Amino acid sequence: MSTASVPLPNWITYGLMPFLNLVVAFLISGVVVWFIGENPLEAVKLLLQGALGNGEGIGFTLYYATNFIFTGLSVAVAYHAGLFNIGSEGQAYVGGLGAALASLALDHYVPWYVTMPFAVIGAAIFGAAWALIPAWLQAKRGSHIVITTIMFNFIGAAMMVYLLVHVLIVPGKMAPETRVFLEGGQLPKLDWLIALFGGRLGAAPFNVSFLIALVMCVAVWLLIWRTKLGYEIRTLGASSTAAVYAGIPYVKTVIITMLISGGLAGMMALNPVLGASARLQVEFVGGAGFVGIAVSLMGRSHPLGIVLAAVLFGVLYQGGDALSFDMPKITRDMIVVIQGLVILFAGALEYLFRPAIVRVWQRFGKA
Amino acid sequence: MSPSPTAAPAIELIGIDKKFGAVHANRNINLTVAKGSIHGIIGENGAGKSTLMSILYGFYQADAGAIRINGQDTVIHDSQAAISAGIGMVHQHFMLVENFSVLENVVLGVEGGALLGRGVSDARSALKRLEADYGLEVDPDAIIEELPVGLQQRVEILKALYRGAEILILDEPTGVLTPAEADHLFRILGVLRDQGKTIVLITHKLREIMAITDTVSVMRRGEMVATRRTAETTVEELAELMVGRRVLLRVEKGPASPGEVVLSVRNLTVKDGRGVVMVDDVSFDVRAGEVVGIAGVAGNGQSELLEAITGIRKPVSGEIMIHGQPVAGFDAARLRALGLGHIPEDRHHMGLVLGFEESENSVLGYHRDGRYGRGPLLDLDACRDDAKAKIEKYDIRPPNCRLKTANFSGGNQQKIVVAREIERDPSLLVVGQPTRGVDIGAIEFIHRRLIAMRDAGKAVLLVSVELDEIRSLSDRILVMFAGHVVGEKTPDTGEQTLGLMMAGIAA
Numbered sequence: 001m002s003t004a005s006v007p008l009p010n011w012i013t014y015g016l017m018p019f020l021n022l023v024v025a026f027l028i029s030g031v032v033v034w035f036i037g038e039n040p041l042e043a044v045k046l047l048l049q050g051a052l053g054n055g056e057g058i059g060f061t062l063y064y065a066t067n068f069i070f071t072g073l074s075v076a077v078a079y080h081a082g083l084f085n086i087g088s089e090g091q092a093y094v095g096g097l098g099a100a101l102a103s104l105a106l107d108h109y110v111p112w113y114v115t116m117p118f119a120v121i122g123a124a125i126f127g128a129a130w131a132l133i134p135a136w137l138q139a140k141r142g143s144h145i146v147i148t149t150i151m152f153n154f155i156g157a158a159m160m161v162y163l164l165v166h167v168l169i170v171p172g173k174m175a176p177e178t179r180v181f182l183e184g185g186q187l188p189k190l191d192w193l194i195a196l197f198g199g200r201l202g203a204a205p206f207n208v209s210f211l212i213a214l215v216m217c218v219a220v221w222l223l224i225w226r227t228k229l230g231y232e233i234r235t236l237g238a239s240s241t242a243a244v245y246a247g248i249p250y251v252k253t254v255i256i257t258m259l260i261s262g263g264l265a266g267m268m269a270l271n272p273v274l275g276a277s278a279r280l281q282v283e284f285v286g287g288a289g290f291v292g293i294a295v296s297l298m299g300r301s302h303p304l305g306i307v308l309a310a311v312l313f314g315v316l317y318q319g320g321d322a323l324s325f326d327m328p329k330i331t332r333d334m335i336v337v338i339q340g341l342v343i344l345f346a347g348a349l350e351y352l353f354r355p356a357i358v359r360v361w362q363r364f365g366k367a
Numbered sequence: 368m369s370p371s372p373t374a375a376p377a378i379e380l381i382g383i384d385k386k387f388g389a390v391h392a393n394r395n396i397n398l399t400v401a402k403g404s405i406h407g408i409i410g411e412n413g414a415g416k417s418t419l420m421s422i423l424y425g426f427y428q429a430d431a432g433a434i435r436i437n438g439q440d441t442v443i444h445d446s447q448a449a450i451s452a453g454i455g456m457v458h459q460h461f462m463l464v465e466n467f468s469v470l471e472n473v474v475l476g477v478e479g480g481a482l483l484g485r486g487v488s489d490a491r492s493a494l495k496r497l498e499a500d501y502g503l504e505v506d507p508d509a510i511i512e513e514l515p516v517g518l519q520q521r522v523e524i525l526k527a528l529y530r531g532a533e534i535l536i537l538d539e540p541t542g543v544l545t546p547a548e549a550d551h552l553f554r555i556l557g558v559l560r561d562q563g564k565t566i567v568l569i570t571h572k573l574r575e576i577m578a579i580t581d582t583v584s585v586m587r588r589g590e591m592v593a594t595r596r597t598a599e600t601t602v603e604e605l606a607e608l609m610v611g612r613r614v615l616l617r618v619e620k621g622p623a624s625p626g627e628v629v630l631s632v633r634n635l636t637v638k639d640g641r642g643v644v645m646v647d648d649v650s651f652d653v654r655a656g657e658v659v660g661i662a663g664v665a666g667n668g669q670s671e672l673l674e675a676i677t678g679i680r681k682p683v684s685g686e687i688m689i690h691g692q693p694v695a696g697f698d699a700a701r702l703r704a705l706g707l708g709h710i711p712e713d714r715h716h717m718g719l720v721l722g723f724e725e726s727e728n729s730v731l732g733y734h735r736d737g738r739y740g741r742g743p744l745l746d747l748d749a750c751r752d753d754a755k756a757k758i759e760k761y762d763i764r765p766p767n768c769r770l771k772t773a774n775f776s777g778g779n780q781q782k783i784v785v786a787r788e789i790e791r792d793p794s795l796l797v798v799g800q801p802t803r804g805v806d807i808g809a810i811e812f813i814h815r816r817l818i819a820m821r822d823a824g825k826a827v828l829l830v831s832v833e834l835d836e837i838r839s840l841s842d843r844i845l846v847m848f849a850g851h852v853v854g855e856k857t858p859d860t861g862e863q864t865l866g867l868m869m870a871g872i873a874a
Contacts, residue, residue, distance in 0.1 A: 226745055226747070228734055228735055228739075228740065228743055228744070230745070231734050235720055235723075235731065238720045238721075238722045238723065239716060239720045241713075241716045242716065242717055242718070242719065242720045242731065244699065245677075245679060245717040245731075246699060246732035247678065247698050247700025247701070247703060249698065249700075
């Protein structure tokens with residue numbers, strides 16, 4: 001008997017199983033840390049302290065989490081339609097262009113809260129545009145979206161480098177980046193939010209984008225579970241033949257879904273570009289698009305799960321930085337290994353423990 | 368052929384028990400099958416027949432109980448063990464490599480070494496011998512996908528015999544056969560029995576049980592409720608044992624009073640996904656207040672015809688008209704708006720999204736309707752209220768609209784589809800295989816609903832591979848063969864006549 005079809009209560013599927021995967025990932029990471037001659041418990045302590053120990057650490061953690069929420073939502077929306085959007089990285093990169101153009105155009109004239117909606121829309125439109133061609137190729141020509149979105153990551157990266165080196169660069173400067181936005185083109189820090197809990201934000205770039213990300217979580221939840229379009233997206237993802245039977249237009253639904261997915265990825269750019277560095281730089285996305293895949297998988301494509309998973313990865317990023325600072329033997333690369341283990345267990349091996357849990361549940365759980 | 372009473376029985380199952388979670392699939396099953404006999408096992412879907420045979424063939428392990436083969440206690444932990452105990456199985460869906468030859472399929476898995484030459488030539492002579500002994504003629508060099516279904520099934524039987532099977536289990540073997548092919552299969556099974564093989568036949572068709580078995584066991588809800596000598600029982604008794612109450616095997620209906628033409632198909636030609644012409648220049652009408660049945664062996668174009676009419680597949684040429692309006696090439700949503708209801712052939716892949724809640728499926732295809740939410744919003748409460756009303760009216764069990772659709776039984780899943788399509792009160796209802804994989808109780812219910820639609824003046828187009836169903840529901844029967852409508856008959860036409868037409872022999 002395969003155990004795949006046995007229904008389990010939600011607290012096991014969405015609570016216990018991800019937790020067990022996480023524990024195993026950390027245990028194995030601990031063995032790795034122990035191998036290179038450091039104390040694993042000490043390492044965990046440093047990691048958690050670095051990520052959550054003070055206001056600044058929390059600020060950095062939530063700053064990273066904000067990136068991952070946007071890209072996680074982007075992957076999740078496409079995934080509900082059965083589309084595996086690997087291109088959030090590139091869509092976020094190009095989205096940065098839209099956000100930066102809004103700031104460059106407006107920052108001399110208006111305060112940030114006037115610029116913000118234009119930046120949000122610009123980021124979303126540019127991100128969506130970068131998803132449009134892969135979406136169209138998938139819908140009309142059957143070109144696999146995984147392949148085309150990966151290719152568009154490379155094309156996007158090359159295009160952005162070209163624009164930054166040859167077009168957007170400040171004349172006379174060496175660095176491939178735009179000029180620094182004035183205050184009217186920046187998103188303000190959320191130091192008051194950290195202060196509310198008695199902390200100090202310090203140098204952490206935690207900013208208003210985080211609130212935009214939370215609003216998008218609610219919007220995605222509404223879209224997927226409370227609208228007719230969301231119903232069609234889920235039908236298409238669960239059974240493409242049932243979608244044809246129900247008269248759900250394939251081409252239109254695929255393209256709209258990918259536009260939304262690309263738009264969400266594009267908005268991720270608000271956080272580093274307008275919120276942190278106040279300028280558009282090369283490679284500002286820094287792999288957040290790919291982490292979004294893991295975040296979406298781990299969060300089971302649900303906004304709430306995505307927020308939790310994004311914060312976890314935020315902890316790993318920020319805590320990892322702190323850890324490599326305090327334990328020189330644990331280099332940046334080691335941190336990447338640990339993140340990789342979490343992705344492996346939480347994403348790729350998400351059902352590793354399911355058969356065993358099902359057996360235990362069948363024996364003891366049905367009282 | 369009466370089995371010798373002194374020999375040890377070929378199969379003895381003693382106290383077999385199997386649970387899947389909360390589902391008690393087999394409850395203390397005892398079964399004895401005499402050597403050299405044909406034993407039928409009947410029961411509704413989900414009664415536990417397939418589980419029991421899967422235990423015997425080593426797919427599952429029983430939680431309790433013992434298996435004896437030829438009087439020997441035997442542990443069957445996988446299908447390899449079953450084969451070496453002399454058990455062979457012919458599955459409902461064939462396990463053949465389509466682009467291999469018959470011979471290659473027969474030796475697959477028992478090639479006898481790294482080099483093929485020897486094993487293949489041994490198999491060739493073994494096939495000749497089997498052919499002579501049992502009358503199982505097949506060209507050993509024919510490619511499987513070029514053979515008709517009946518012959519493919521024969522290859523499955525040959526595979527089992529080549530592996531030394533003394534006990535042959537056949538799971539719903541006639542589902543894909545024409546009546547003539549089924550008769551041929553039964554003759555082969557008779558010969559096999561007479562040569563001393565033991566045969567277990569799993570089916571839900573009572574007629575087959577009566578025609579061929581020596582003994583029959585009835586399963587209901589995981590229990591073996593009765594075992595009878597076939598000669599001493601009747602179809603009515605078996606049906607009652609299966610369902611647990613009296614059932615009407617025939618649909619009661621009065622004469623039809625056909626009105627105006629609702630669906631009109633003219634010179635329709637449809638190709639399948641590979642570009643093969645599956646429907647070739649077909650024309651017919653369906654009038655209000657009549658059921659038109661399309662009979663035919665699966666794969667003769669009925670599915671593609673249905674798909675073209677219901678907007679799932681674009682026809683190559685020809686016209687489809689609903690109430691005189693040309694609709695060829697319209698998608699399903701537009702056709703629904705024109706009053707088309709569609710109960711699809713394959714509820715698992717089309718009619719339902721199995722991962723959805725029941726209430727979500729009860730609006731599939733009509734979800735854009737204003738009653739399920741204003742503008743872009745989907746009103747879940749409206750969907751659920753609607754679902755609850757249908758659950759009540761159609762006695763869908765369990766009555767829980769929040770339950771995942773995959774957790775309903777086949778009959779109840781089909782009722783979800785039937786309720787959704789009929790409750791929209793369509794003027795044209797297109798129905799494919801309405802009772803495939805549905806238990807007898809639900810069959811009766813669905814048939815009555817379809818006749819009620821007809822009596823309410825709706826046009827009903829029915830496609831089914833169950834000839835009994837076509838004959839008992841239809842007012843006119845069109846027979847399809849190789850993409851053509853080869854004739855129109857009345858429902859009182861003999862089964863043999865229809866069978867010959869379905870085989871393309873007589874028009």
